[in-house]
Amino acid sequence: xxxxxxxxxxxxxxxxxxxxxxxxxxxxxxxxxxxxxxxxxxxxxxxxxxxxxxxxxxxxxxxxxxxxxxxxxxxxxxxxxxxxxxxxxxxxxxxxxxxxxxxxxxxxxxxxxxxxxxxxxxxxxxxxxxxxxxxxxxxxxxxxxxxxxxxxxxxxxxxxxxxxxxxxxxxxxxxxxxxxxxxxxxxxxxxxxxxxxxxxxxxxxxxxxxxxxxxxxxxxxxxxxxxxxxxxxxxxxxxxxxxxxxxxxxxxxxxxxxxxxxxxxxxxxxxxxxxxxxxxxxxxxxxxxxxxxxxxxxxxxxxxxxxxxxxxxxxxxxxxxxxxxxxxxxxxxxxxxxxxxxxxxxxxxxxxxxxxxxxxxxxxxxxxxxxxxxxxxxxxxxxxxxxxxxxxxxxxxxxxxxxxxxxxxxxxxxxxxxxxxxxxxxxxxxxxxxxxxxxxxxxxxxxxxxxxxxxxxxxxxxxxxxxxxxxxxxxxxxxxxxxxxxxxxxxxxxxxxxxxxxxxxxxxxxxxxxxxxxxxxxxxxxxxxxxxxxxxxxxxxxxxxxxxxxxxxxxxxxxxxxx
Ligand code: ASN
Numbered sequence: 093x094x095x096x097x098x099x100x101x102x103x104x105x106x107x108x109x110x111x112x113x114x115x116x117x118x119x120x121x122x123x124x125x126x127x128x129x130x131x132x133x134x135x136x137x138x139x140x141x142x143x144x145x146x147x148x149x150x151x152x153x154x155x156x157x158x159x160x161x162x163x164x165x166x167x168x169x170x171x172x173x174x175x176x177x178x179x180x181x182x183x184x185x186x187x188x189x190x191x192x193x194x195x196x197x198x199x200x201x202x203x204x205x206x207x208x209x210x211x212x213x214x215x216x217x218x219x220x221x222x223x224x225x226x227x228x229x230x231x232x233x234x235x236x237x238x239x240x241x242x243x244x245x246x247x248x249x250x251x252x253x254x255x256x257x258x259x260x261x262x263x264x265x266x267x268x269x270x271x272x273x274x275x276x277x278x279x280x281x282x283x284x285x286x287x288x289x290x291x292x293x294x295x296x297x298x299x300x301x302x303x304x305x306x307x308x309x310x311x312x313x314x315x316x317x318x319x320x321x322x323x324x325x326x327x328x329x330x331x332x333x334x335x336x337x338x339x340x341x342x343x344x345x346x347x348x349x350x351x352x353x354x355x356x357x358x359x360x361x362x363x364x365x366x367x368x369x370x371x372x373x374x375x376x377x378x379x380x381x382x383x384x385x386x387x388x389x390x391x392x393x394x395x396x397x398x399x400x401x402x403x404x405x406x407x408x409x410x411x412x413x414x415x416x417x418x419x420x421x422x423x424x425x426x427x428x429x430x431x432x433x434x435x436x437x438x439x440x441x442x443x444x445x446x447x448x449x450x451x452x453x454x455x456x457x458x459x460x461x462x463x464x465x466x467x468x469x470x471x472x473x474x475x476x477x478x479x480x481x482x483x484x485x486x487x488x489x490x491x492x493x494x495x496x497x498x499x500x501x502x503x504x505x506x507x508x509x510x511x512x513x514x515x516x517x518x519x520x521x522x523x524x525x526x527x528x529x530x531x532x533x534x535x536x537x538x539x540x541x542x543x544x545x546x547x548x549x550x551x552x553x554x555x556x557x558x559x560x561x562x563x564x565x566x567x568x569x570x571x572x573x574x575x576x577x578x579x580x581x582x583x584x585x586x587x588x589x590x591x592x593x594x595x596x597x598x599x600x601x602x603x604x605x606x607x608x609x610x611x612x613x614x615x616x617x618x619x620x621x622x623x624x625x626x627x628x629x630x631x632x633x634x635x636x637x638x639x640x641x642x643x644x645x646x647x648x649x650x651x652x653x654x655x
Contacts, residue, residue: 146311154228155261168228218311231261269329367587403434419452564595
């Protein structure tokens with residue numbers, strides 16, 4: 093006799109709980125097989141097709157992952173989805189290519205065919221569509237123009253997809269992931285960049301694992317950060333750096349732990365995942381360029397005239413100085429004077445270390461002398477993060493040089509470890525059952541007891557706000573239909589996701605509009621909430637119904653929600 097099937101694995105925390113496909117199982121489908129067991133019973137065995145789906149937009153910029161051999165060496169090739177992914181069963185379960193809307197560069201909406209993965213270990217499928225940039229580039233040729241193009245593509249399609257995967261060459265991948273992390277404000281969905289060391293067209297490659305791992309994470313976990321996925325590890329995008337030109341393990345994150353590791357199962361380091369902490373909607377900074385910044389690596393015997401020469405480049409407004417060890421440069425008065433002169437003319441000079449691991453600090457007199465000349469400590473930022481952060485801040489016309497200097501030593505997107513930052517982590521897995529904390533939270537929401545709510549959240553060693561209770565709702569779903577704005581505001585400013593959908597596939601915004609909670613709808617919208625593509629039909633119907641019934645408040649709610 094066959095052994096009993098193993099029990100299903102527990103769902104991961106902060107799992108997308110409720111995206112359901114439109115396919116119903118009410119009536120047997122024509123393809124269902126009928127088994128007559130000769131017991132007088134007929135069993136209809138349905139293909140499992142009512143599993144929830146996540147919708148991911150893949151943005152293809154080029155890089156080795158899509159390259160093919162040519163007489164001049166590897167070159168990017170178009171048609172990656174059709175040629176490389178469609179024939180591979182792990183990216184294509186053979187289901188019909190249900191078209192989904194995608195907003196193109198000219199603002200027009202096109203219905204594009206999708207591919208769908210087979211069910212994951214967590215009984216969810218990932219449906220994805222690919223947009224290819226023209227031309228596809230080796231990432232050594234991608235610059236700020238390319239970063240803006242990627243950011244705008246995400247912006248145009250933000251409301252239509254659950255998450256975004258960007259395929260990119262590895263050479264400048266860490267620059268792009270850093271730049272995007274600073275260009276995108278109040279990100280509420282995963283953006284994952286990946287690439288490969290060997291093209292998918294080669295028999296032995298890392299492209300398949302890197303892309304599949306990225307899709308699985310993007311489709312299953314609410315990690316609302318710009319990340320870089322490579323060789324089974326998910327890194328914060330602005331902490332990663334390319335450290336190996338040959339191995340599949342091409343990237344590391346020397347000063348920050350990986351956010352997740354993918355093996356037989358996926359382990360997310362939830363304690364390090366950043367979430368929005370302001371009630372503001374998603375937005376993108378698109379006036380961004382690197383022409384005002386430079387990067388200079390200090391070396392033994394560097395001439396002060398070289399430093400002066402760089403600082404006198406026309407239009408230069410920022411310089412990343414890669415120093416020795418904990419932030420030291422040769423103790424040479426002329427060199428320090430050259431830096432001081434530049435800084436007095438308004439140039440922002442940032443000190444980062446040439447070492448992979450560690451931070452710059454006033455440990456040695458040499459670093460202190462640089463700081464006295466006005467050089468800013470970039471702490472443990474990578475050069476990629478420092479350069480793109482500085483470019484981003486310099487592009488903001490409202491910021492003065494002293495303000496930018498201050499911000500360069502502060503964490504904006506988790507790119508550096510502020511000296512006072514302390515991380516508490518719970519090394520053992522024996523956590524108190526999250527569900528009991530969630531029910532306690534549910535009762536406290538019902539009682540409108542903000543003090544209790546704060547205590548329950550603080551004392552829990554898990555991030556409760558993105559978890560689902562026994563009824564399939566997150567605390568934000570419950571707060572969205574509760575009276576009073578205090579609790580909703582508290583959850584939003586503590587990073588609760590506005591995009592998670594409950595067991596019925598509903599967002600908190602949908603529930604608030606349906607309940608006629610006008611103020612709640614307004615606050616959720618301010619936090620970047622929008623109706624999911626799969627909710628819009630129902631929302632429009634409910635809006636019409638409210639209008640016909642003369643329910644003015646409800647109709648306004650649906651209007652505001654975007655129905
Ligand atoms: N030169 C390639 C690129 O960055 C390297 C790679 O993707 N592995 O586009």
